[in-house]
Amino acid sequence: MSPAPAAPSADAEARAHLSVLGEPGDGALGAMVGALGAPRALELALGSAPLPSEAHAAGLDGAALADGRRRWQPRRGDLGAALADAARVGAALVTPDHPHWPRRVDDLGPHAPLCLWVRGDTAALVAPAAVAVVGARAATGYGEHVAGELAAALAAAGITVVSGAAYGIDGAAHHATLGSGGSTVAFLAGGVDRAYPAGHQELLRRICAHGAVVSEVPCGSAPTKWRFLARNRVIAAASDATVVVEAGWRSGSLNTASHAAALGRPLGAVPGPITSSASAGCHRLLRTHDAVCITGADDVLELIGESTATAAVPAGPEPGGDQTRVRDALSVRTARSVDEIARRSGLSAGAVQSVLGLLALTGAARRADAGWTAVSAAG
């Protein structure tokens, strides 16, 4: 965690800039950020200096840097427009030092998103349980019906339904989640300022109001084919499990499924009539035993339960624990100094400073003249 002011951290700013320079999943950028931190990676990406010795030590490659610069530097002037578009639509920037960064995506390693641009409620990204419900655009009535039933039941169980806002299965899953008052997150392949597909403009508006519309590419970006494939890895990584409802033999949702499998995340597939080509991809996943047969929401809960049961104990300290302690030490009415908050929370002043920066970014804390206050019950 950076010692953060209320404004975006240097790390967050650099990541926003890097997200403009590189395409999603650019492993060379990801490796540089991992080894050197985002600000230094940005300097290197935009500069002309040879790869520094500390980067060599981290296993980076001078040739990859030179190649990368040829991709990245033509976009060096694009940040301003992206930020202006983001500001216009009220998109928030969420990076790893943001309390709502979905830590699940870190499992993608150097291919993790550098940042996320979010419209709606950033807290939707850190739901205790999230399940991706995905499938073919060319869905049948059966598939849309099943996607809707499944999503509504998951939402009723308090599970956030993640999908891709496409026509067909994705749309049915989002619609049903909204219809049952649940929280849903749509990951887009293009910028969050663009409603894609156009016919889902109203759906996306509703998702913003009751969940979040998210993209790793900056505002203004078109949803290219590459970005669709890259987006699929984020859907899989941001979810505890992925369920494919209907998928043709070569459906893009099988790409999402293979990312889930590669990440070791539980994968389910809903069967259908073998006479329906819209279920051929699901049956393929069942035949290879890559996916578990899903016949209803209970089966999905079991899928997540197994995942929880077999998940490793987190290696680090409990994430978010310090935030809870700092928030407990804040008052809505009385401004408190950092030292006072440190005393009440039992944390060091440095740690409090750092956590306050995060809370300010999400609007959970506010810096006043006389110190810090909590902001109502939000967050």
Place this chain on the structure above:
Amino acid sequence: MSPAPAAPSADAEARAHLSVLGEPGDGALGAMVGALGAPRALELALGSAPLPSEAHAAGLDGAALADGRRRWQPRRGDLGAALADAARVGAALVTPDHPHWPRRVDDLGPHAPLCLWVRGDTAALVAPAAVAVVGARAATGYGEHVAGELAAALAAAGITVVSGAAYGIDGAAHHATLGSGGSTVAFLAGGVDRAYPAGHQELLRRICAHGAVVSEVPCGSAPTKWRFLARNRVIAAASDATVVVEAGWRSGSLNTASHAAALGRPLGAVPGPITSSASAGCHRLLRTHDAVCITGADDVLELIGESTATAAVPAGPEPGGDQTRVRDALSVRTARSVDEIARRSGLSAGAVQSVLGLLALTGAARRADAGWTAVSAAG
């Protein structure tokens, strides 16, 4: 192999009698037959002597014998009627010394059928490849369509389709096999002299003409609930693989499936809409990974192929090898002595005698005044 005359062997006769005394799968009878041979087991079943020492040595139990006698002896007078009914409908008796005994069922151990009563072509029992296509009586149009398509494609690939002649999936499988000129075997829960279900009288007649209708219970036996369950184990055991097309949550075909799994035979299940209760049992098999997802005949062929690939090399000599050598040594026109046949075949006179008995039972050889002749190209 018993040193057999052209008439049914003593073993075969005893087995026929035992099949009248006991219910299918009577483990006490099966264990006695396995340890002492059928003729001696019959003596013991009908007698009152204590269990002989050699039976003790084979692990048999005097208390089980006493219990068994109370079940078996009330039926001691029933053989005559059963044989008369069998003769009336032309049912053949097939026992382990018959060349068309389906050796697959021996995997049932002491629960193997003691004998089979067969109408139609006994050779249908020893097809190189046999697949059971089974499922719910309360099938949907989808299920019957799929069962028919699957059975027709398997028949076209030269595979014998095994089923239970019930309404729904079974009937669709038999019908389609007959319609595409294939061979099909129906295992009944009651005697083969009884058309059950009654509405399948014409179907059973056609199966007799182009395959075989088989039961382990003697003619005159009613199809009781126990016999249905016992029959299911024979369907599974007589087939290289079992495919469940449609099955409700508690369908009897799941019983067949569990027998297949217990025998280590490949098991497939056809998925269907999760909104259809007629597919719930299939999805259950897929969820537990007991069954492979089957979407067409190619998947079934792969199922058998895997089975063949992983099957152990037979422990004994090649079954039927001696028969081929004896048949090669026979002439249609010239009667030959046992010694002459032994010389030509390279087998001992005792082995030739034994094989000639088997060939006579199937009508492939005939005893003449001057020795033995082959019967045309049949067999």
